[in-house]
Amino acid sequence: MDRRTLLRATLAGAAAWTATACTGTPNQKPTTTTTPPPPATTTTPAPPDWNALKRSLDGALALPADADFTTAFRLYNPAFDKRAPAAVARPASAGHVQACVRTARDSQTPITARSGGHSFAGYSAQDNALIVDVRGLNAITVSQDGTATIGAGARLIDVYTALAARGRALPGGTCPSVGIAGLTLGGGLGVLGRKYGLTCDSLIAAQVVTADGRLRTASADSEPDLFWALRGGGGGNFGITTEFTFRTHPAPPVLTTFDHTTSNAVDLLATWQDWVPGNPPELWSNIVLSSGPAARVGGCFVGGGADLAPLIRDLTGGRGTRTSRDYLATMRHFAGCTACEDVTRRTFTASSRVLARPLPDPTAAVALLDGTTDLDILIDSLGGAVAETAPADTAFPHRQALASAQIYQKGGNTNSVAKVRDGLAALGASGAYVNYIDAAMPDWLTAYYGDNAPRLRAVAQRYDPDGVFAFEQGIRA
Numbered sequence: 001m002d003r004r005t006l007l008r009a010t011l012a013g014a015a016a017w018t019a020t021a022c023t024g025t026p027n028q029k030p031t032t033t034t035t036p037p038p039p040a041t042t043t044t045p046a047p048p049d050w051n052a053l054k055r056s057l058d059g060a061l062a063l064p065a066d067a068d069f070t071t072a073f074r075l076y077n078p079a080f081d082k083r084a085p086a087a088v089a090r091p092a093s094a095g096h097v098q099a100c101v102r103t104a105r106d107s108q109t110p111i112t113a114r115s116g117g118h119s120f121a122g123y124s125a126q127d128n129a130l131i132v133d134v135r136g137l138n139a140i141t142v143s144q145d146g147t148a149t150i151g152a153g154a155r156l157i158d159v160y161t162a163l164a165a166r167g168r169a170l171p172g173g174t175c176p177s178v179g180i181a182g183l184t185l186g187g188g189l190g191v192l193g194r195k196y197g198l199t200c201d202s203l204i205a206a207q208v209v210t211a212d213g214r215l216r217t218a219s220a221d222s223e224p225d226l227f228w229a230l231r232g233g234g235g236g237n238f239g240i241t242t243e244f245t246f247r248t249h250p251a252p253p254v255l256t257t258f259d260h261t262t263s264n265a266v267d268l269l270a271t272w273q274d275w276v277p278g279n280p281p282e283l284w285s286n287i288v289l290s291s292g293p294a295a296r297v298g299g300c301f302v303g304g305g306a307d308l309a310p311l312i313r314d315l316t317g318g319r320g321t322r323t324s325r326d327y328l329a330t331m332r333h334f335a336g337c338t339a340c341e342d343v344t345r346r347t348f349t350a351s352s353r354v355l356a357r358p359l360p361d362p363t364a365a366v367a368l369l370d371g372t373t374d375l376d377i378l379i380d381s382l383g384g385a386v387a388e389t390a391p392a393d394t395a396f397p398h399r400q401a402l403a404s405a406q407i408y409q410k411g412g413n414t415n416s417v418a419k420v421r422d423g424l425a426a427l428g429a430s431g432a433y434v435n436y437i438d439a440a441m442p443d444w445l446t447a448y449y450g451d452n453a454p455r456l457r458a459v460a461q462r463y464d465p466d467g468v469f470a471f472e473q474g475i476r477a
Helices: 003-011 050-056 094-107 156-165 180-185 224-230 265-278 305-316 327-335 362-367 384-388 414-426 444-463
Strands: 087-089 111-114 130-133 140-142 147-151 203-209 215-219 240-247 255-262 283-290 294-302 321-325 348-355 375-381 403-410
Touching (some): 050 094, 094 111, 094 130, 094 203, 094 215, 094 240, 111 240, 140 156, 147 156, 156 327, 180 240, 203 224, 215 224, 255 305, 255 327, 265 283, 265 294, 265 362, 265 375, 321 327, 375 414, 403 414
Parallel strands (some): 111 130
Antiparallel strands (some): 140 147, 203 215, 203 240, 255 321, 283 294, 283 375, 348 403
């Protein structure tokens, strides 16, 4: 039985893999390399020595018999609380991550990284796997030139707070507890994207532990194919990233948000999708279609309210609210929190689509909400700086799209989500965003990666020929 067949059997519920102990000392410095990855191996796996791994991690390894194990791997979504991983590691250094990867590689144990824990499909808490919880790698430093070095486990709200203190900004998502790693590796949509691009567009370099256990620097000049893949190729596919280096931007002194709600969802959707392409890059907006149906438009403008007013007049007729704030206050506004310390877990089901162009039938799109409850379609504008990068220049393929659509259902009603997902595809929105990963997404490889899929598979084959990081919707699956 080959590695991939055996892994699939494991993920389907077969007996847990066992792993050999890794080598190295607890305080071992990570080793970096730019040498070619090794060819595929056929080494027979041996049982693990979890105690040896625990010693190499300075004790930071939770096993099923430990009192804190049931909470050690919990994700944001309680729907995955019944998962049964083999062990949970809490590395404090890149060297610790290397030890974990070598253990998984040598024993053919499934391995996955956990950062913010927001994987929509629960892939960061897989059954029978070694979970590498990188939340301890959360240091944030900002240099005099504005370059920021950020550990893979840092939360977005902590990133924004640290940058704001230095007068800097980074385009990114709005959920405060999302990890910088997952956001960046999938591309990174956000309210400043039209002005500054995706999160991954600000990436200068990344430190990655690849399947051979080596720590590699991926940048334009070092491991360029890996660097290309890390910018939109999705989390978990090519290794475990431990640290990111970003080019940041001067924090805008004033950002203005706006909101307007109406019950006429069809007319608002029709107006919004025709209005978006003509906006300057300083203006990001979205429309939220909700069960009812009802609709709300909102957005974020890099500038003051007086300059925003004429831009949104045709959309809202002058109605709604406008509020100006500084950068950090605006990010807290979109995060829906003030201190943002507590994380309220929520049960949900979600998926996505990407609108390459305006939906041809807004009435049919809104009708997809018929018979649903507590379901939202959050359509976020793209364009601007996102479109300035060619689709093949990074792994993120949706550069020329009008908008992304997140389909979000409170609770676990997968039927409603699938109905809307497939209905939008029938209306021409066939792409999807990998950071809203959906285990039931039809033709997921094409939907998430488009024409970039073949190159991504070649990169995965080069850096992970044995499928150490394979999972159901991994690039090599």
